[in-house]
Amino acid sequence: MTLKATDILIRPIMSEKAYLESSPVDAEAGKFRFAVHKKANKIQIKAAVEELFKVKVVDVNVLNVKGKTRRFGRYNSVASDWKKAVITLRKGDTLDFFEKA
Secondary structure, three states: OOOOHHHHEEEEOOOHHHHHHHOOOOOOOOEEEEEEOOOOOHHHHHHHHHHHHOOOEEEEEEEEEOOOEEEEOOEEEEOOOEEEEEEEEOOOOOOOOOOOO
């Protein structure tokens, strides 16, 4: 299955933990999280990040996240399963998700 780089990376995940890992204050700086296509593998994710952001990726870790079960009155609903990737960049490289004013 061939996926384009824009199809592989769905969106960045900006939680408090993700923000701290991406900041240069942390010793483990240079880690960024993305929601990625469920059928993308580590090699495709690495190539997509390097192509779109023009940075060097050192490591890619992938997690499959199970969808949560929720109740709506007497009905059960299940959110979709999704895949998360934690990308480690070369020291000195960074991704700017927020514009600086």
